[in-house]
Amino acid sequence: MKNPVIERDLIGVLRLRKTLAMQIGSAVLMSGLVxxxxxxxxRADLSGMQAQDVFRIFGYGLxxxxxxLVPAFPATSIVxxxxxxxxxxxxxxPLSPSAIYFGKLVGVLGVAFLPLLMSIPAACACYVMGGLxxxxxxxxxxxxxxxxxxxxxxxxxxxxxxxxxxxALRTTYGVVFLLTVVTLGPYQFAHGQPWPSxxxxxxxxxxxxxxxxxxxxLGHADAGLQGLVGTKGAPQRFTTIAxxxxxxxxxxxxxxxxxxxxxxxxxxxxxxxxxxxxxQWLRRLLFLIDPQxxxxxxxxxxxxxxxxxxxxxxxxxxxxxxRIIAGCAIISLGLTYLSSSGxxxxxxxxxxxxxxxxxxxxxxxMTPGLSAGLLSAERESGGLALxxxxxxxxxxxxxxxxxxAVLTTLxxxxxxxxxxxxxxxxxxxxxxxxLYVLVCLLLLGAFAVVISALVGSYSRRxxxxxxxxxxxxxxxxxxxxxxxxxxxxxxxxxxxxALLISPMAAALSVMEVSGFETYNLVPATWFIIVFITxxxxxxxxxxxxxxxxxx
Amino acid sequence: MGDQDPVVVTENLxxxxxxxxxxxxxxxxxxRGRILGFIxxxxxxxxxxxxxxxxxxxxxxxxxxxSGADCVKDAKKIKWLVGFMxxxxxxxxxxRVREYLDFFGAAYQIRPSDRRKxxxxxxxxxxxxxxxxxxxxxLSHGMKQxxxxxxxxxxxxxxxxxxxxxxxxxxxxxIEMRKLLLRLAAMGKTLIVTSHxxxxxxxxxxxxxxxxHGKLRAFGPLDEILKELSQQRSIEIQLASPxxxxxxxxxxxxxxxxxxxxxSSTTEGVVRFPTTFSERALANLLSKxxxxxxxxxQFRELQTDLEDTFLAITQSEKxxxxxxxxxxxxxxxKPGGAE
Numbered sequence: 044m045k046n047p048v049i050e051r052d053l054i055g056v057l058r059l060r061k062t063l064a065m066q067i068g069s070a071v072l073m074s075g076l077v078x079x080x081x082x083x084x085x086r087a088d089l090s091g092m093q094a095q096d097v098f099r100i101f102g103y104g105l106x107x108x109x110x111x112l113v114p115a116f117p118a119t120s121i122v123x124x125x126x127x128x129x130x131x132x133x134x135x136x137p138l139s140p141s142a143i144y145f146g147k148l149v150g151v152l153g154v155a156f157l158p159l160l161m162s163i164p165a166a167c168a169c170y171v172m173g174g175l176x177x178x179x180x181x182x183x184x185x186x187x188x189x190x191x192x193x194x195x196x197x198x199x200x201x202x203x204x205x206x207x208x209x210x211a212l213r214t215t216y217g218v219v220f221l222l223t224v225v226t227l228g229p230y231q232f233a234h235g236q237p238w239p240s241x242x243x244x245x246x247x248x249x250x251x252x253x254x255x256x257x258x259x260x261l262g263h264a265d266a267g268l269q270g271l272v273g274t275k276g277a278p279q280r281f282t283t284i285a286x287x288x289x290x291x292x293x294x295x296x297x298x299x300x301x302x303x304x305x306x307x308x309x310x311x312x313x314x315x316x317x318x319x320x321x322x323q324w325l326r327r328l329l330f331l332i333d334p335q336x337x338x339x340x341x342x343x344x345x346x347x348x349x350x351x352x353x354x355x356x357x358x359x360x361x362x363x364x365x366r367i368i369a370g371c372a373i374i375s376l377g378l379t380y381l382s383s384s385g386x387x388x389x390x391x392x393x394x395x396x397x398x399x400x401x402x403x404x405x406x407x408x409m410t411p412g413l414s415a416g417l418l419s420a421e422r423e424s425g426g427l428a429l430x431x432x433x434x435x436x437x438x439x440x441x442x443x444x445x446x447x448a449v450l451t452t453l454x455x456x457x458x459x460x461x462x463x464x465x466x467x468x469x470x471x472x473x474x475x476x477x478l479y480v481l482v483c484l485l486l487l488g489a490f491a492v493v494i495s496a497l498v499g500s501y502s503r504r505x506x507x508x509x510x511x512x513x514x515x516x517x518x519x520x521x522x523x524x525x526x527x528x529x530x531x532x533x534x535x536x537x538x539x540x541a542l543l544i545s546p547m548a549a550a551l552s553v554m555e556v557s558g559f560e561t562y563n564l565v566p567a568t569w570f571i572i573v574f575i576t577x578x579x580x581x582x583x584x585x586x587x588x589x590x591x592x593x594x
Numbered sequence: 595m596g597d598q599d600p601v602v603v604t605e606n607l608x609x610x611x612x613x614x615x616x617x618x619x620x621x622x623x624x625x626r627g628r629i630l631g632f633i634x635x636x637x638x639x640x641x642x643x644x645x646x647x648x649x650x651x652x653x654x655x656x657x658x659x660x661s662g663a664d665c666v667k668d669a670k671k672i673k674w675l676v677g678f679m680x681x682x683x684x685x686x687x688x689x690r691v692r693e694y695l696d697f698f699g700a701a702y703q704i705r706p707s708d709r710r711k712x713x714x715x716x717x718x719x720x721x722x723x724x725x726x727x728x729x730x731x732x733l734s735h736g737m738k739q740x741x742x743x744x745x746x747x748x749x750x751x752x753x754x755x756x757x758x759x760x761x762x763x764x765x766x767x768x769i770e771m772r773k774l775l776l777r778l779a780a781m782g783k784t785l786i787v788t789s790h791x792x793x794x795x796x797x798x799x800x801x802x803x804x805x806x807h808g809k810l811r812a813f814g815p816l817d818e819i820l821k822e823l824s825q826q827r828s829i830e831i832q833l834a835s836p837x838x839x840x841x842x843x844x845x846x847x848x849x850x851x852x853x854x855x856x857x858s859s860t861t862e863g864v865v866r867f868p869t870t871f872s873e874r875a876l877a878n879l880l881s882k883x884x885x886x887x888x889x890x891x892q893f894r895e896l897q898t899d900l901e902d903t904f905l906a907i908t909q910s911e912k913x914x915x916x917x918x919x920x921x922x923x924x925x926x927x928k929p930g931g932a933e
Binding site for chain 1: 648649650651652666669670673674676678680682683684685686687688689690692693696697698699700701702703705706707709710727728729732745
């Protein structure tokens, strides 16, 4: 029997213009990456080194494209149906939950595999250059296909438990970051230690990330091992873990597909102000900031939009901010302590590099989620019409909104400061370097907030705005790194020029992390980022006025 | 400004979206303390007019004033004079009702100490006090409408503009909404209310504006408009012998003229026709029917309500349009985002 869900989810999406744009875009991107390294003279490269270089850039580019593009489709697939009410119709139809699920899975996979298919001509070009075997290509595509299946299954489950499309997107990209980057962490510390069982567990944990598998296929050393002997077999382990997670999350999602999926308890709860005085004191002691107390009035001199933004965010209230800051501070301290006491041979620079990468990851993960919906959420919910009739000026509204994102980003970044303080304590001469790194991170945070808000202001849907902002910020952060990956043949000057727009690269060069110590990026990068951010801010101000002033 | 001075005035107000004329030369003046029912089909130009009045749209030509303030030149002043409730709620997640109202109170620069008192007052007026600790997104549609009205009252505006306040409400909630709007009018507020539920509107409005294809087709006190339209009366003849219906219809057509549309139903045993005959002429008609042995059991005039009035006005427009060549007809499609 034909599955109508596949027809709607796959055929319907394939007919869209944006799908065509995605296909053409990915084909152009992949071809561009290959052309970037295509030999320009008539000399033959018998060693195959140049072909390997092209293959690496192509492989990483394809992997990044999958990580950025794939989650956007399944993450919103079920939650959108839930919001529009069509999921209820599907559940009331004779289709079984598994038929609905597999219809959606096949539909999303069909769309997600498109960029992979479109990259095949570029892969063939890599093969033609020599130095590669068919097996290399097959392994790469095999791992990437498993990555797509894994991400799709996880994102569909997140979509089934989420209440809003943009929330589902944020969570999905968070999980992608967790799976791809954070899972690598424990092995970094356990590797080479005399605890075989912990090493074994952390090895399998890092196998949940596609990065070591892709790196092994592309002939790079194991991620972050810095010359230590790595363990082979990452593609096989990743395939096993990806298949297992896909099966588990598929079962979990199928179990969610019943009428109870619409249940949502939103009880007001017992308000602390209505409890006895003793209970009020006890709660104050336990919570520090009690989530169930009645909020006070917004102060006369406070921007009401700023407070509103904090209050309406899922984790924006003070009690949540307190917990997030405490968590960040503990993780930062723990990382620094572990790396400095457990692996003294690493050196403070390397620990600093790790922290920079983690903080950049945090910014890339957080800021689009915070900023993309600043204006698009108002447009989607109808709040914009209400703001328009209040005496608040467009500039005040924009300031309140931007500050809510900037303050959150800043607070969480500052919460990671204790780690740097430990580093300065260990090596006092790092004081200035740490200061420079913080400037780089702050500039990256400001840039990411502004560009996400600007990208989001052009969309009426928060989910679309969030996905687009994630893509833009990720490409901005990862793009220059492709030039760095090809530093072997691109030349120092070309790579340095490309890295000038990357605050992450600037921070890594300041920390003198291996591979970045030869580039002189500060303060040129600061000026460039400040200039770009100011320009974007001007455009955002104009855009906000355009949205809020009478048409 | 005196109590009888118009508080909402539009003069030759026109709004175009490209080639499409959403509001065409609209002029009216609404006195203080009135409840204006703004009626029209989808795309008639109601929401566009409202958006111009609240300062969200700039008119292409003409002016709109509220309490003497120009809706374009004095846009800031208008924000204080008008309380606007759009047809969408504008919900914010994770906010309790009190916090929601507190945000809008702060946006209207009400001092924190006054704001607390004011929020209590408006929630009391809107009958929303019991929901103060509830999350906004968990409220039912009727509850959200109440909170919305409380929000529009926060800054104590002169004029309340409510776009479809009864839309989607159940009968009980509609009755409560009606009482609430009447209470607001009793407080001296001037209300402009749009609705598709015409019987509901006729119970609360004292003034009516009927829009069709961007033009104002009728404006004035409800009673006068009903009376004006009832010059064309609808008469219904109930027959004791239903089989006579067709025969009686023929006779009526012969007596009042062949151009009049006389309808008959043999199953119901009724004959209906519109007429401008005087009472005396109608009495003559009845006696002639009786002379012709028609078994008339009832001869009565049908009551005209707002719905009939609206249909009469808009259908007469449709008939006129149908007789025109297509190029001269007003466009019926609506542009993006506007009515």
